[in-house]
Amino acid sequence: MIQVYKFAHLADCHLGANRDPVLEDLELAAFKKALDSCLEEKVDFIVITGDLFHANIPDMHIANEAVKKVKEVRDKNIPIYAIYGSHDYSPNETSMIDILDSAGLIKKIVKGEVTGGKLKLEFFIDPKTKAKLVGISARKVGLEKSYFEILDRTSLERESGFKIFMFHSALSELKPEYLSQMESIPVSLLPRGFDYYAGGHIHQHSELSLPDYKRIVYPGTLFAGYPRDFEESAKGVKRGFYIVSFEEKIVDVKFKEVPVCEYVYFEYDASNKNSIQARKELLEELEKIQAEKKLVVVKIKGELSGGKTSDISSTEIRSLLIEKGATYVSINRYGLTSKEYSAIKTIGGDILMIENKLFRENIGTIKITDEALKGEKGTKLAVDLLKILRQEQKLGEKKNDYIERIQKQALDVLRLQEVFT
Amino acid sequence: MEVVGQIVSGKVGEILIRQKSGESIELGDLLVVEEGSSLLILQVFDLCYGSQIPPSARELLAGIKLEGFDAGLEFLEPELRNYVMATVKAIARVSSDRKDIKIPKILPHFFSSVRRIEKEDLAFLTKPSNPVYLGKVRSGSKIIDVDIYLNAKDTFRHHILIPATTGRGKSNLVKVMLWSVLGQGTVGALVLDPHDEYYGRHDKGLKDHPKAKDNVLYYSSNPPAGTNTLIVNLKSITPRHFQGIVTFTDPQQDAIKLYYNRFNEDWIENIVRGVDVNGVAPRTLEVLQRKFDTVLGVFLDDSGNLRCRNRVFSDSAGMTTISDIVNALENGKIVIIDTSHLSDEAELLIGSIIVNEIFHRYQAYKSVGELDTKPTVAVVLEEAPRVLSSEVLATVGDNIYSTVAREGRKFNIGLIAITQLTSLIPRPILANMNTKIILGNEMAIERRAVIDSAAQDLSEDERNIASLDKGEAIVTSIFTKFAVPIQIPLFEEYIEQTTSKEQKGKMVFVG
Numbered sequence: 001m002i003q004v005y006k007f008a009h010l011a012d013c014h015l016g017a018n019r020d021p022v023l024e025d026l027e028l029a030a031f032k033k034a035l036d037s038c039l040e041e042k043v044d045f046i047v048i049t050g051d052l053f054h055a056n057i058p059d060m061h062i063a064n065e066a067v068k069k070v071k072e073v074r075d076k077n078i079p080i081y082a083i084y085g086s087h088d089y090s091p092n093e094t095s096m097i098d099i100l101d102s103a104g105l106i107k108k109i110v111k112g113e114v115t116g117g118k119l120k121l122e123f124f125i126d127p128k129t130k131a132k133l134v135g136i137s138a139r140k141v142g143l144e145k146s147y148f149e150i151l152d153r154t155s156l157e158r159e160s161g162f163k164i165f166m167f168h169s170a171l172s173e174l175k176p177e178y179l180s181q182m183e184s185i186p187v188s189l190l191p192r193g194f195d196y197y198a199g200g201h202i203h204q205h206s207e208l209s210l211p212d213y214k215r216i217v218y219p220g221t222l223f224a225g226y227p228r229d230f231e232e233s234a235k236g237v238k239r240g241f242y243i244v245s246f247e248e249k250i251v252d253v254k255f256k257e258v259p260v261c262e263y264v265y266f267e268y269d270a271s272n273k274n275s276i277q278a279r280k281e282l283l284e285e286l287e288k289i290q291a292e293k294k295l296v297v298v299k300i301k302g303e304l305s306g307g308k309t310s311d312i313s314s315t316e317i318r319s320l321l322i323e324k325g326a327t328y329v330s331i332n333r334y335g336l337t338s339k340e341y342s343a344i345k346t347i348g349g350d351i352l353m354i355e356n357k358l359f360r361e362n363i364g365t366i367k368i369t370d371e372a373l374k375g376e377k378g379t380k381l382a383v384d385l386l387k388i389l390r391q392e393q394k395l396g397e398k399k400n401d402y403i404e405r406i407q408k409q410a411l412d413v414l415r416l417q418e419v420f421t
Numbered sequence: 422m423e424v425v426g427q428i429v430s431g432k433v434g435e436i437l438i439r440q441k442s443g444e445s446i447e448l449g450d451l452l453v454v455e456e457g458s459s460l461l462i463l464q465v466f467d468l469c470y471g472s473q474i475p476p477s478a479r480e481l482l483a484g485i486k487l488e489g490f491d492a493g494l495e496f497l498e499p500e501l502r503n504y505v506m507a508t509v510k511a512i513a514r515v516s517s518d519r520k521d522i523k524i525p526k527i528l529p530h531f532f533s534s535v536r537r538i539e540k541e542d543l544a545f546l547t548k549p550s551n552p553v554y555l556g557k558v559r560s561g562s563k564i565i566d567v568d569i570y571l572n573a574k575d576t577f578r579h580h581i582l583i584p585a586t587t588g589r590g591k592s593n594l595v596k597v598m599l600w601s602v603l604g605q606g607t608v609g610a611l612v613l614d615p616h617d618e619y620y621g622r623h624d625k626g627l628k629d630h631p632k633a634k635d636n637v638l639y640y641s642s643n644p645p646a647g648t649n650t651l652i653v654n655l656k657s658i659t660p661r662h663f664q665g666i667v668t669f670t671d672p673q674q675d676a677i678k679l680y681y682n683r684f685n686e687d688w689i690e691n692i693v694r695g696v697d698v699n700g701v702a703p704r705t706l707e708v709l710q711r712k713f714d715t716v717l718g719v720f721l722d723d724s725g726n727l728r729c730r731n732r733v734f735s736d737s738a739g740m741t742t743i744s745d746i747v748n749a750l751e752n753g754k755i756v757i758i759d760t761s762h763l764s765d766e767a768e769l770l771i772g773s774i775i776v777n778e779i780f781h782r783y784q785a786y787k788s789v790g791e792l793d794t795k796p797t798v799a800v801v802l803e804e805a806p807r808v809l810s811s812e813v814l815a816t817v818g819d820n821i822y823s824t825v826a827r828e829g830r831k832f833n834i835g836l837i838a839i840t841q842l843t844s845l846i847p848r849p850i851l852a853n854m855n856t857k858i859i860l861g862n863e864m865a866i867e868r869r870a871v872i873d874s875a876a877q878d879l880s881e882d883e884r885n886i887a888s889l890d891k892g893e894a895i896v897t898s899i900f901t902k903f904a905v906p907i908q909i910p911l912f913e914e915y916i917e918q919t920t921s922k923e924q925k926g927k928m929v930f931v932g
Contacts (some may be wrong), residue, residue: 055825083932091931119930137932149647173650173738180741188644209786210650211642211732306857346470375794377606380752395930 002247005129008038008256009050009217011168012198014087014225015066015227016058022328023224026295028062030260032069034241037256038078041243045078048106049200050085050138051167053223058088063096070105077224080106080124084137085168085200087225092137093393103206109133109166116189118152123159127319131246132159135166138201140390144169148189156191162246165190169198174208174216175368181353183263187213194252203229204237205255215250217242222258230330232263234297261327264289270336275307282312292325301335309336334350356383425731426507426532428543433528434881436463438470438535442500446507447561449885451538456527458517460542462531462903465561466881467508474502478627491631502695510881512903514917515928519544522902538779543567546905549677551608554579554601554915555594555858555896556907562890564908570601571900573608576856577799577835579899584843587858590892591839592618594803594858596627596912598837599755600919604632609750611779612801613772617761618643619801620648625913627639627755628774638744638749641759650730651758652739655719656686662773665808665820667766676701690736693719693727728858731763747778753796769808769820776800776834783832797833802826805838810845826850826893844870856898858907861889877904 013034018027034406038046058060070080074134088095112121123132134156138144147281148169156165179202190197193213219241221229233239240257244250266289270278281401284302289296298317318329359382360375366373373381388409393402426438440446446465472479474496485491498500511525522545538560546558546567553573558565584774584786587590600873602608612619620639621628625636640651658882660677663669669677679698680688691698692709714720718730727736746756758775760768765866779798786792794870800822807813808822825834827850838854840846844866852876859875862868872879875897879886882904886895892911 090932093628094929108932112930114930139931153646173652175741177740177744180744186644186647186649188648190651206737208738210652210738302832338585375791376752380606387460396929 004245004251005131005248006041006243006245007042007164007197008034008041008043008046009196009219010034010046010222011198011219011241012051012085012225013048013202014051014054014223015220017054017225018223020328023176024062026260026328027223030239030258031066033260034222034256035069035073037241037258037362038243039073039076039353041256043243045126045131045211046073046080047133047164047198048082048168049135049166049198049347050083050266051087051200051225052082052085052095053088056088056090056097058096063091065119067100068103070100071283073246081109081124081126081133081166082106083110083135083166083200084139086140089137091394097112101297103214110135110137111326114150117150119147119150120152121156123156123163129246130161132161132163133166134163135198136169138168140392143181143391145185146161147187150184151189151191152214153191153272157193162248163194164196164198165194166200170405171199171216173210174202174206174218176202176204176206181356183352187216192229195246196244196317204232205240205242207242207253207255215253217244217253219255223260227330227332230263230295230297231299232264234295238287244351256390262294264291264296264326265299266296267301267400270300270304270312271302272305273302275304275309275311275338278304278307279312279316283316286317286320287324287326291321293328295323295328295330296326297330297332299335300331300333302337302341304338304340305338306341307338309333313334333350350384354387359383381413385410388413422455422534422536424681425537427533428454428529428531428533428535429506431508431528434510434878436509436528438463440505440507440767442504445561446505449505449559450561450563450890451558451565451906452507452509453538453542454533454535455598455734456530456533457636460515460519461525462513462515462538462542463509463535464508464906465507465509465511466885468502469506469508471506480807486577508881509823515542515545521545524902532556533659536564536671541567551575551605552601553598553608555598556762556892556894558741559893559906559908562893567907569896569907571856571896571898573598573602573605574797574833574898576898577610577837578610578797578830578833578836579855580829580853581799581837581901582846582851582854582857582871583806583837583839584841584857584861584862584867586841586864586867588891589860589862591860591888592616592803592914593892594860594894594909595619595837595839597909597915599627599801600912600916603627603630603755604636605860606636606753607796609753609796609798610755611746611750611772611775611798611802612755612757612802613760614757614769614801615760615763615768615803617759620757620759622759627757627917629770629916630661631919633860636754638746638754638756639759640746642731642762643759649742649745651742651771652735653774654698654739655689655717655727655734655736657715657743657774658734658770660688662770662777662821663825664773665818666769666773667712668817669712672702673712676705676709681772689713689717689719690727694725695701695721695723714772716764716769731767733763733767743774743778746775751782751795760806765807769822770911771800771822772800776825780821780825780829780832780834783834792833795833797835799835799837800833801837801839803839805836805840806842806845809838809847810842811847812845815849823850826853841867843867843874846870856896856900858894859886859889860916861891862886862891875904877903879904 089415101108109124112344121134123134171187172184197216199218201219206218208216238257246254331389359379363378425444426440429439450465452463486531487624513522514525548570549572551574552570555569572717639648642651684691722728726799876899877897892909
């Protein structure tokens with residue numbers, strides 16, 4: 001009789017993302033609850049596809065709590081296999097992930113080398129289930145794409161057995177609409193024919209299927225890495241992870257919800273009201289909310305016909321809801337503007353979108369004569385330049401080489417090579 | 422000056438030149454008359470024999486030779502008595518500094534000597550900003566080493582028609598054009614590619630351009646590694662995308678409106694799932710389900726899951742495909758959609774979704790005064806009469822492609838329409854296509870349709886067009902002072918000159 005094995009798939013725990021003590025507790029509670037659930041389900045191993053921590057070196061209190069829980073799982077002989085996410089990545093392998101790996105608490109499964117211009121990856125085989133795991137860690141701002149582009153897919157596709165591919169990247173074909181500006185890779189860069197594609201980076205859980213890529217799964221965030229995640233949760237998006245049963249092939253994939261608090265979502269449109277009217281009406285509406293023991297998300301949008309946006313005070317809203325028993329109040333007022341107030345505001349779901357918008361709007365306020373620096377061209381130039389300046393020193397790269405590389409790329413983008421050579 | 426002939430008679434638009442013995446003037450040859458320091462460029466459009474010997478004498482002499490009475494019989498001073506007459510038209514008068522040209526309004530001096538055109542005579546043909554490359558100037562079948570460029574932003578915006586029969590090099594020309602604008606950032610292009618020949622999946626193609634990595638997006642239902650899967654989410658489709666592409670009866674259109682009003686972006690899913698809506702007859706719903714199955718390939722499987730036969734339409738994936746494509750076009754990139762596995766209707770529908778989106782975005786940019794900062798977007802449309810023919814427009818109604826043909830210029834969007842059957846396209850649309858790159862065509866009716874709508878007077882050029890070999894073309898455009906004969910390079914040879922090997926640094930892998 002063939003034995004059925006189980007593994008759990010978590011991603012984007014973002015431990016340490018939330019500095020508020022209430023949120024920090026909830027964030028840790030979600031992580032602990034998820035691992036407890038793995039123990040209850042008697043999984044044979046756990047895969048974490050990036051961003052276990054919100055930073056490569058997280059706050060020590062968070063790290064301590066996380067390590068205790070991971071050790072508890074490890075002590076029960078359940079291995080945890082992980083890759084870096086874009087947040088806990090370290091180019092010098094000095095991330096908290098590496099510390100946990102060195103301590104034998106988790107296993108970083110990515111191993112490979114670039115030879116002859118091709119990236120050859122080695123499979124890691126889980127000793128108990130013989131499941132074969134391989135993957136590519138994330139780097140900052142989607143730079144892992146260059147690894148995918150040189151990946152030797154053929155050798156990975158040829159391998160027999162039950163195969164899992166772990167990655168922490170958005171896939172262009174499967175991105176949700178609100179992340180349309182996010183860096184992503186086409187699915188065709190993944191090796192074909194794996195049994196399970198364990199994804200991370202997208203904060204909403206989803207299970208998708210494409211020709212040659214039967215099961216691509218993103219568990220989403222366990223709690224929240226960004227304020228936007230609160231909004232999505234409050235609108236009804238479930239948070240949790242996946243439990244996957246398999247023999248030689250997948251038998252079952254189920255989403256396991258990990259609720260740690262109740263949410264309330266309240267949206268207010270202040271359009272065509274002045275700031276005094278809007279403040280009064282908003283506070284009256286908020287009074288009606290059942291906020292006790294709930295995480296309340298308030299979204300205020302629209303263009304005020306008069307007055308300042310600051311007349312609607314976040315502090316006042318927060319105090320009101322906390323008095324009504326809310327555990328935490330998250331306020332999104334990026335969409336609130338006033339006809340009398342023209343300072344630049346940004347609305348965007350992710351950093352790239354916000355940066356793009358900021359550049360575009362700020363360029364409009366500066367007098368420039370050079371056409372190449374205006375409008376979309378100028379925005380693109382600024383974004384491209386920022387992308388280059390964000391690059392980190394490569395492993396083994398000398399400081400001078402690093403500076404020279406960045407300078408060269410920046411001059412290329414600015415088309416100033418000839419001026420400086 | 423090497424004289425090839427002399428003007429002997431004629432009138433405006435039809436000047437007769439006697440060819441010098443030993444020379445061979447060709448149809449389409451460009452000749453020059455020097456008038457002081459300025460030049461007059463002439464083009465040959467007809468050739469015939471001339472002879473000083475009366476016809477009866479020539480016929481008698483031919484008989485004597487043919488019947489063997491005197492096989493060695495020759496004409497006395499044959500180079501004087503028998504010759505070739507070339508009929509030419511004056512196409513441009515070039516100023517003495519060679520920088521300016523004008524349409525000729527007077528005849529050349531009577532009895533002027535005529536020589537062949539030289540590279541230096543065409544110094545006025547300079548490279549414009551935002552250049553799109555078309556080929557080299559051609560005189561008859563001889564190539565003159567002068568490159569022909571047009572301003573891509575202007576030319577694309579004013580639409581291009583490429584009429585020719587199969588095998589004359591239509592796609593080769595478009596590939597050369599797109600290669601030359603790739604990476605400029607001032608022109609975006611959407612290529613609906615029913616033969617999957619532009620990207621170069623198996624051969625050379627736009628993927629081989631040094632700037633392709635950042636400037637070419639390729640979508641296919643069977644994508645090679647690193648390219649995008651063509652998946653369009655059903656939510657991206659609105660009823661207006663079907664306009665002029667798929668025929669619906671009035672009750673079907675009413676039903677579509679009701680579903681769209683009730684379910685918004687989920688309207689197709691609810692039709693396919695057969696969700697009842699008041700006012701829609703079951704029979705109408707069934708027909709719509711069958712239509713969506715035929716056009717989109719969407720159906721419900723036995724478990725009630727929405728499926729798509731061609732895997733191009735999806736209810737879960739492809740949420741950002743259309744916005745990704747439109748963003749790329751708006752950033753001056755080239756987007757190639759491999760539609761080789763799709764039905765005609767599905768191909769045109771995908772094009773319709775994208776073109777509608779870019780059209781409405783550009784309309785919005787115009788309304789806020791931002792349009793000038795945007796690249797011009799060209800839509801490459803093979804077999805254009807599928808959506809632009811008089812019959813289609815009369816029976817199925819206007820579609821987004823015909824809207825672009827009529828109004829696109831105002832919004833920086835143009836068509837590059839490729840066709841074998843120009844005569845099917847209505848005259849108002851042909852008249853809007855301000856550049857025509859005419860390749861060879863054996864069909865007189867098609868040649869006439871092109872000539873009748875050309876930017877220059879080509880009424881005498883029917884023979885020229887009929888005699889165009891593969892790769893030879895005539896460019897007639899509001900952006901050229903005369904119809905320029907060109908030789909289009911073979912794409913594979915052309916790109917050899919512009920491709921350089923990229924130096925790749927060693928990459929360090931961090932797991």
